[in-house]
Amino acid sequence: MPIAVVARRGADRLRAGHPWIYRSDVVDADAAPGDIVAVSAERGRRLGWAFWSSTSQIALRMIATETGPTFDERAWLTGRIDAAVRYREALGPDATAFRLIHAEGDRLPGLVVDRYGDDESVYLVVQTLSQGADRRLALVTELLAERVRPAGILVRNDAKVRRLEGLDDRVEVVHGAVPDSLTVREGAVRLAVDLRHGQKTGLFLDQRENHAAAVRYARGRALDAFTYQGGFALHLAGRADAVLAIESSAPAATAARANATLNGLTNIDVQEGNAFDELRELDVSGARFDVVVLDPPAFAKNRAALEGAVAGYKEINLRALRILAPGGHLVTCSCSYHVDEPLFLRIVAAAAQDARASVALVEKRMQASDHPVLMNVPETYYLKCLVLRRLA
Numbered sequence: 001m002p003i004a005v006v007a008r009r010g011a012d013r014l015r016a017g018h019p020w021i022y023r024s025d026v027v028d029a030d031a032a033p034g035d036i037v038a039v040s041a042e043r044g045r046r047l048g049w050a051f052w053s054s055t056s057q058i059a060l061r062m063i064a065t066e067t068g069p070t071f072d073e074r075a076w077l078t079g080r081i082d083a084a085v086r087y088r089e090a091l092g093p094d095a096t097a098f099r100l101i102h103a104e105g106d107r108l109p110g111l112v113v114d115r116y117g118d119d120e121s122v123y124l125v126v127q128t129l130s131q132g133a134d135r136r137l138a139l140v141t142e143l144l145a146e147r148v149r150p151a152g153i154l155v156r157n158d159a160k161v162r163r164l165e166g167l168d169d170r171v172e173v174v175h176g177a178v179p180d181s182l183t184v185r186e187g188a189v190r191l192a193v194d195l196r197h198g199q200k201t202g203l204f205l206d207q208r209e210n211h212a213a214a215v216r217y218a219r220g221r222a223l224d225a226f227t228y229q230g231g232f233a234l235h236l237a238g239r240a241d242a243v244l245a246i247e248s249s250a251p252a253a254t255a256a257r258a259n260a261t262l263n264g265l266t267n268i269d270v271q272e273g274n275a276f277d278e279l280r281e282l283d284v285s286g287a288r289f290d291v292v293v294l295d296p297p298a299f300a301k302n303r304a305a306l307e308g309a310v311a312g313y314k315e316i317n318l319r320a321l322r323i324l325a326p327g328g329h330l331v332t333c334s335c336s337y338h339v340d341e342p343l344f345l346r347i348v349a350a351a352a353q354d355a356r357a358s359v360a361l362v363e364k365r366m367q368a369s370d371h372p373v374l375m376n377v378p379e380t381y382y383l384k385c386l387v388l389r390r391l392a
Contacts, residue, residue: 001070002031003038004052004060011041014048014062017376019104021050021060029059033166034135036063036071051109051132055166061109061130074139080108081143088115088370094212097184097193098370099205100124100148105372105380109133110165111140114201115148116184116193122150123178125201127157131165141174152176156201171196183262187212189234190262192255204228206367207295210333210385211235213365217329217387220290223282225275225316230256230268232293232331237265240291245270246278276312279319290328292320300336309336310347317351321359321390329362330388337382344384352388363387 006014010025021039031037031052039047039060046067050060064076084106088098101113110130116123124144128134134157141153153175157167181194186208195202214232218239224232227245229252237243237260245268247253253272260268271278275296294316300309313334320330334344341364352359366373367383374380 001038002029002035002052003040004029004031004050005040005042006047006060007042010060011045011047014039017374019050019062019107019109019377020058020379021062023057023059026059034131036073036132038071051130053131053165056130056164058130061104061132063107063109063132073136074143077108077136077139078143080106081140081147084108084113085147087372091369093208093368093370095184095186095208097186097191097203097205098208098368100370102371102380103129104377105374107374112201113144114205115150116195116202117151117182118185121182122148123182123195124148124150124153125156125195126153126174127155127159127201128167129159129161129165131167134162134165134167137174145175150176152178154178154195156195187235188238189259191229191234191259192262199228204231206335206371206383207231207333207385208370209368210331210365213363213385213387214291214293214331215239217291217331220325220328221288222291222293223289223320223323224293224295225279225320226294226296227256227270228252228295230259230270232295233268233270234259234263234265236291236293237263237268241267243268244289246273246275248272248274276316279316279323283319283322287323288325288328289323290325292324292328292330294320294330294332296333298336299334300338303338306338309339310343313339313344313347314351314354317348318355321352321355321357321388324357324390326390328390330359330390331385332388333383333385335383337379339384340378341381341384344386348386348388358391359388360391361386362389 005028010021033054048065110133112127157170193202218236222240233245365385
């Protein structure tokens with residue numbers, strides 16, 4: 001039986017409810033890459049079972065606290081997959097694209113599954129981001145096929161994080177057939193999705209509920225910086241008079257224009273450009289907007305990038321508040337885990353002070369509910385979304 005012995009600090013971390021043990025806290029291990037190992041404290045007390053990684057700094061990812069002599073991985077996977085699916089069924093999202101399994105958030109470390117399509121033709125896109133999940137890809141595929149009955153399952157194992165686990169890139173259909181593109185619905189908005197080449201598993205799905213919330217504040221002239229394929233802009237356009245959408249990627253800007261056409265929206269102007277530069281030029285020109293949305297990519301993908309990220313978030317929020325009309329609303333987001341909510345609030349407050357703007361905090365939001373957050377695992381809470389109103 002593969003085993004791992006952890007130091008007191010690692011055992012204390014587990015008792016506090018966090019499922020990760022770092023390599024520096026592993027005293028001894030006898031396991032192959034991706035093994036399920038029996039985890040014990042130094043004095044021999046059993047702590048449970050975990051995925052073992054031979055390369056990542058996260059050496060152990062706990063999957064169960066049972067301490068029996070054997071572990072039935074099929075029964076464990078079946079139960080966890082069923083629980084995740086039942087939770088989404090209970091949520092009943094008003095969309096035909098949503099997250100079905102959210103890795104640690106569903107206590108399935110390193111496994112991400114997104115669901116696309118209506119009930120007639122369901123497609124699943126799977127990512128296995130740890131050695132343990134990757135070794136069980138065939139079993140995961142089998143169980144998903146039995147539980148969800150999809151028309152096809154696509155593996156999108158091209159995420160950079162796999163390299164930390166020593167895993168190769170791999171994109172292939174492993175069950176049924178998967179089309180090159182399809183159209184999904186998010187509320188009243190339709191979106192074209194490229195499952196093989198789009199970001200993440202095809203679309204960013206974690207902003208769905210924030211898109212709907214932003215509609216409540218839509219009016220007059222709106223700006224969606226970092227629009228990607230038009231997520232916020234498409235929703236705002238249903239109520240705003242005009243929407244300016246800015247995107248630095250030419251393919252993404254083209255996709256945003258196509259999505260506007262798909263929805264019959266003629267009041268969206270998608271401009272290709274660097275959002276930092278465009279925000280600065282709008283400020284200098286004296287432009288004013290009734291709604292501004294900031295949804296940038298992660299500025300801090302590690303702690304070393306934190307200082308630059310803070311400066312970047314402050315800059316775009318300062319510019320956004322300067323072009324926001326009195327009585328208007330700013331929807332500002334950060335998906336950088338290393339910029340936690342208290343820090344993000346301080347950044348935006350500092351930006352408001354420098355912009356000489358009096359603002360009220362209207363809402364604090366987060367990732368969509370199909371991306372669950374575990375209370376003792378702060379890494380699962382990554383998306384912060386603030387709604388601010390500029391006072392007259």
